[in-house]
Amino acid sequence: MTDKLMAGMNAALEKIANKYGIKNHAVFAPAAPRAAVEAVLKTSSKTFMLLPWRAERRFTELKNITTNGTLEDISTLRLCAIFSKSSSTLDQLLYRQFDLCEYLGGADIKSLFAVFNGKNAANVIVKLINGRNCSVECSVMLPAGAEEIDRHEIIARRGVASDRAVDTQIPQASIYAFTGKGEKRFTDIDSELFGFAPQAINLIRAAFTVLSNPETGKAWNQQHEKLLRLVAAAKKSDQTQKPASF
Amino acid sequence: MLSLTHGHTRKYYQTLKSNPKLDWIAVCAENKEVKKIFESGKHGVPCYLDEHEMYKKHPEIEAVILASANNRHLAQVRDCAKRGLHVLSMKIPTFDMAEYDEMINLVDRSGIIFQIELEMHYNPVVHRLKKLIADGKIGKILSVQATNITLSPVWAFPWQGMPEKSYGKRIPLRRDDKRFRGGALCDHPHIFDLIRWLTGSDFDFVFSDVGKNIRPELEVEDMLLINGKMQDGTVFLLDPSWSRMEERLKIPGPGWEVFPKRMEVNLMISGEKGVLACDCFGPNVYHNGAPNDRYTVQYTYFDEWIGLVDEFVDCIRNHKQPKINLKWHRQTIAAMNACYRSISRKMPEKVVI
Numbered sequence: 180m181t182d183k184l185m186a187g188m189n190a191a192l193e194k195i196a197n198k199y200g201i202k203n204h205a206v207f208a209p210a211a212p213r214a215a216v217e218a219v220l221k222t223s224s225k226t227f228m229l230l231p232w233r234a235e236r237r238f239t240e241l242k243n244i245t246t247n248g249t250l251e252d253i254s255t256l257r258l259c260a261i262f263s264k265s266s267s268t269l270d271q272l273l274y275r276q277f278d279l280c281e282y283l284g285g286a287d288i289k290s291l292f293a294v295f296n297g298k299n300a301a302n303v304i305v306k307l308i309n310g311r312n313c314s315v316e317c318s319v320m321l322p323a324g325a326e327e328i329d330r331h332e333i334i335a336r337r338g339v340a341s342d343r344a345v346d347t348q349i350p351q352a353s354i355y356a357f358t359g360k361g362e363k364r365f366t367d368i369d370s371e372l373f374g375f376a377p378q379a380i381n382l383i384r385a386a387f388t389v390l391s392n393p394e395t396g397k398a399w400n401q402q403h404e405k406l407l408r409l410v411a412a413a414k415k416s417d418q419t420q421k422p423a424s425f
Numbered sequence: 426m427l428s429l430t431h432g433h434t435r436k437y438y439q440t441l442k443s444n445p446k447l448d449w450i451a452v453c454a455e456n457k458e459v460k461k462i463f464e465s466g467k468h469g470v471p472c473y474l475d476e477h478e479m480y481k482k483h484p485e486i487e488a489v490i491l492a493s494a495n496n497r498h499l500a501q502v503r504d505c506a507k508r509g510l511h512v513l514s515m516k517i518p519t520f521d522m523a524e525y526d527e528m529i530n531l532v533d534r535s536g537i538i539f540q541i542e543l544e545m546h547y548n549p550v551v552h553r554l555k556k557l558i559a560d561g562k563i564g565k566i567l568s569v570q571a572t573n574i575t576l577s578p579v580w581a582f583p584w585q586g587m588p589e590k591s592y593g594k595r596i597p598l599r600r601d602d603k604r605f606r607g608g609a610l611c612d613h614p615h616i617f618d619l620i621r622w623l624t625g626s627d628f629d630f631v632f633s634d635v636g637k638n639i640r641p642e643l644e645v646e647d648m649l650l651i652n653g654k655m656q657d658g659t660v661f662l663l664d665p666s667w668s669r670m671e672e673r674l675k676i677p678g679p680g681w682e683v684f685p686k687r688m689e690v691n692l693m694i695s696g697e698k699g700v701l702a703c704d705c706f707g708p709n710v711y712h713n714g715a716p717n718d719r720y721t722v723q724y725t726y727f728d729e730w731i732g733l734v735d736e737f738v739d740c741i742r743n744h745k746q747p748k749i750n751l752k753w754h755r756q757t758i759a760a761m762n763a764c765y766r767s768i769s770r771k772m773p774e775k776v777v778i
Contacts, residue, residue: 198444200445236726237710239725240710240723244710244712249679249712249714250712250714251714335714337714337715337718338712338715339712340711341710341711342708343711344708344711345711345720350708351707352708353550353553353703353705353707354550354553354554354557354702354703355701356562356563356699356701357699357702358563358699365550365553365557367550367552368549368725368726368728370547370548370731370732371728373549
């Protein structure tokens with residue numbers, strides 16, 4: 180993340196905090212290299228780890244669908260993330276997907292069994308303490324520059340919810356531009372933060388969530404520690420060929 | 426907010442509550458039934474049945490949102506201009522061009538801010554679309570195909586199926602047709618407006634034809650198509666139909682849609698250097714759960730009302746002219762009227778300002 184982008188994100192965070200009357204103040208700071216998330220949020224006395232996907236609207240809406248009675252008796256979550264090495268490591272993908280298992284599944288992870296192929300791909304079966312199963316499919320073998328592929332599907336006795344439309348395999352975009360320079364896609368979903376890439380928007384929204392409610396920041400810090408343990412446990416499960424229980 | 430009978434009424438509630446620059450002081454419902462529905466939402470905002478009583482009890486009111494049937498707008502605008510209240514109007518101020526010009530005069534004389542709710546301008550995808558075109562990514566626009574297709578709101582907002590309340594008069598579509606002006610076309614000005622913004626040109630002529638209603642019991646049109654040319658030569662084809670079937674709910678909510686996506690604004694734009702395909706409300710998330718176990722698009726973003734209200738506040742506080750003001754919007758209304766004339770005459774119609 181460049182200094183210019185970080186400065187832009189800080190300015191945007193301050194602007195929306197002012198707009199909505201949030202008095203708390205904090206700034207983004209770079210995370211450690213290859214950390215799960217590119218930036219952390221710093222106040223004068225604390226550092227908060229951010230879980231930006233939790234501020235992403237598709238996950239907010241999927242979460243609502245799991246809790247507002249649209250789905251009944253959820254059984255299984257199918258989560259997939261196929262990225263390139265230039266954008267993510269396998270650890271980063273597992274960190275995010277394990278958090279989404281718990282966030283969308285509504286419970287902590289009870290156990291998991293993982294199989295890895297080096298640092299390129301991993302497939303994990305996860306059990307939540309509420310009995311729900313999750314499949315987590317991750318790979319970093321897309322070529323550099325390819326559009327990232329992910330899918331989050333929730334299967335229940337009554338209803339299936341997904342962030343991917345039926346009969347599609349890859350994410351859709353809002354705008355497709357076909358010109359002499361090839362095809363380019365754009366997906367803009369946030370008017371107040373227009374101009375930032377989706378990843379930056381999610382970080383700013385996550386930071387705004389923490390500023391609005393610092394208790395969320397404390398909970399996310401605890402979750403961060405747990406997610407690191409879960410990723411380590413997945414690797415150990417692969418090495419020992421034994422399920423890990425928590 | 427006045428009347429609370431417009432389909433967009435409830436979309437303002439969250440913005441009015443969350444924007445700290447606003448004090449949502451009061452609402453005035455059109456009738457007791459509407460008042461009951463509003464009060465069931467427990468918004469903590471007093472609800473009146475008489476506008477004058479509301480104004481008397483709340484002299485601090487600076488601005489109002491006209492959330493009423495189209496035929497109520499002129500009287501409400503007259504009253505607001507007299508009181509010096511700024512107005513955020515629903516998307517059709519009036520279809521009667523004499524009334525329209527009276528509104529322009531009232532606003533000019535009183536000095537109030539008058540903004541028209543064309544919320545697509547605050548949609549982030551439209552923002553991107555405008556930027557790509559302004560940056561010349563596809564060159565000069567040659568052709569625009571656009572949909573603004575939805576379910577029909579008439580079961581929840583009956584005035585939208587009543588010619589006198591929606592169009593303002595009872596005018597037959599054609600001599601040989603039992604239907605009247607006032608249906609889907611009146612509900613969907615956005616694509617008429619967008620093509621003007623995107624091309625920077627005004628309408629030359631339109632041709633329009635109505636299809637057989639998919640809701641035969643309506644006395645207004647629900648299916649129609651329009652094509653024509655802009656003054657810069659851009660050709661277009663617009664579909665502003667109510668072509669997505671709905672459950673006949675009295676209060677909109679989950680399960681309203683029968684077709685999975687209840688509202689679509691899509692544009693396919695061909696330019697001299699390429700093509701843009703645009704879905705202003707997608708992608709989203711999808712489910713087939715409660716209440717009807719049907720495949721359903723669950724929208725993930727509706728930012729439009731945030732930007733719209735931000736602009737309204739900015740215009741009031743800093744005495745600016747809103748992007749969508751009465752004078753700008755006049756040609757859009759004139760084009761929609763030309764569509765009705767074309768339907769009636771079965772011939773293309775010049776759009777006369």
